[in-house]
Amino acid sequence: MSSTTVGWRLGYKLMDNHRPPSMRTPRLWAWLLFALAVAGLVVAVSTVKGWYDNQPRPPKRPAKTVLAYVETLPVALAEYPVMIEAGGFVSPKTQVNLAAQVSGQIVRVSPNLQVGLRVKQGEILVQLNPSDYQAALAKAKAGLANAKANLASAKANQSTASANVASAQSSYEQAQAQSRQAKRDVEQLGLPATRLNLKKPQLAAAKAAVKRAKAGLASAKASVASAKAGINSAKAQVAQAQIQLGRTQISAPFDSVVTRADVAVGEIAVPNKVLATLAGTQTYTVKLTLDSQAMRWVRLGDAVQLRDSVYGVVYDGVLSRFAGEIDQKSRTVGAFVDISPRQSDKPLLLNSYLRATIRGQVIADSTLIPNSALVEGAYVWAKSDDDRIAPVPVTLIYRQSEQSLVTFNAPITTLITRPKDSFTAGQRVTTDSHIQPVKGKNKPAEKQPAQGENKPNQQPAKPASKRSTEANS
Structure with missing residues (x-):
């Protein structure tokens, strides 16, 4: 016992000695009861511990290794086209605003000239007075008739002038x-x-008559030419008047x-x-928006299938042209598909949205895999026949909404569709989801069989397409 403890006890005893007897007796009983309780608790704990330690222990079983369950997909390489998904709105390839070319009061409007109704080429839609x-x-x-009469008169004058020239020429020859x-x-x-004896005056007069006759003929010819020009002008005026009259009828151009309206x-x-x-209802156009990745795999003339969002009708079209520039904000290119709305009896509504699938270039030795199987766009996890996994690099050709077209940079027969972040190369997995944990009493650990050897009363190993949730290590 330490000196400190002794000191405390002597102090308490001196204090008790100075207390009245009536106060010292309850204090003593309290200490006695506390000591008895502590002693009883120690005895109870010692008894329970001894009983527990003497209980028999069940034999320990070896720890079980839980294999990760995976879903797999067989890999078959072939020639696959790059299927590019896009979408766009329907617009008319040909559209026209109808307007009058002449002024006038509208006296008739076709009953078909209403929004939503169809009109035929050449149908008169508006009639002006x-x-x-x-x-x-x-x-x-x-005016044309008058011009024709003028031409006839000019031609008659020309004939007379020609006759005068002939007569004057004959007189001149006689002179x-x-x-x-x-x-x-x-x-x-x-x-x-003398001039008179040589008949010079008569010869000069005949020569002058010929000159006058030829001048008259030239004038007559000019009059004929003018009359012909007058006829042409009159015909043009008639044609213009006919055109203007025809413009009082406004027709559908197609x-x-x-x-x-x-x-x-x-x-x-x-x-x-x-x-x-x-x-125009002959041909509609759908403008698709393609990014730079998609543009690598499409060409003019590629087949396109478009699904109508209203009626679900599938239309066939071809990629007819590309926009001449890249959008500066989105860095995309517009691609135009021409389709005939007459492929279905259901109407193809303008401004409706169509989902498009473009059949692009064909890639050899490729396959489609779920997007969930692709890790970081660079590799997939392959499962071997002995249920071990390994990463296989891939070349991503094109990523669709649910699938990706890839080529493999190493041989592969089976891939894991939903790999886990915890996967490591060489890890064992299982595809069997039907084996349940063993129920009942624990059994002693058994010796592990050699590789390829089955335990007694154990079913043969199942193929890689099934799952084993637990296996002894």
Whole structure:
């Protein structure tokens, strides 16, 4: 016992000695009860511990190794096309705004000129009042008749002028003959060689008559040419009047559907004012948006399948052209697909959204794998026949929404569709999901059989396509 403890006890005893007897007795009983409780607790704990230590122990079983369950997919390489998924809205390949080319009051509107209705090529949709243009045509035709009459008169004058030229030429020839004869007479008869004796005045007059006749003929020919030009001008005026009259009827330029109509009977149509908008129904266009990865694998003429979001109809089309530039913000390229809306009896609505699949270039020795099997876009986990795994590098050709087209950089027969982050090369896995843990009493550990050897009363090893959730190490 330490000196400190002794000191404390002497102190308490001196204090008790100074207390009255009535106060010292309860204090003593409290200490006695506390000591008895502590002693009883120690005895109880010692008894329980001794009983527990003397209980028999079950034999220890060897620890079990839990194999990771995996789902696998056999790998078969072949020639696969790059299937590129995209989407776009339907728009008309041909669209026109109908407007009057002449002014006039609208006197008739086709009942088919309503939004959503279809019209045929050549169908008259709007009729303007033709009265003024009919009068203009009649006036032009009268001018043409007058021009024709002028031409006939000019031609008659030309004929007369031609006859005058011939007559003057004949007279001139006669005057020349007479002049030659007069010259011989003067020489033979010894007459004076005067102008009158040589008949020079008559010859000059005949020559002047020829010149006047030719001038008249030239004038007549000019009149004929002018009359012909007048006829051409009159014909042009008639043609223009006919065109203007024809423009009082506004027709559909092709088979189309009305997408806008703003016209009524009684209104005054003026040139360039849009009355309606028509969208051609022969061919529609869908603009797809492709990124740089997709552009590597597509070419003009590639087949495209498009699914309508409204009726679910699948349309066939071809990739007809690319946009001439890359979008600066999205860095994508527009690709246009032409389709015929007449492939189905269900209407293909303008501005409806179509999901498109482009059949791009074919890749040899490739296959499609689930996106869940691809790790970091660089490799997959392969399972061997002995249920061990190893990473296999891949070349990612194109990634779709659910699948990826890849080629493998090493041989592989089976891949794991959903690899775990904890996988390590050489790790054993299982694909059997039917074996349950053994129930009942624990059994002593048995000696492990050699590789390929089965334990007594144990089923043969199952193929790699099934799962074993637990196996003895």
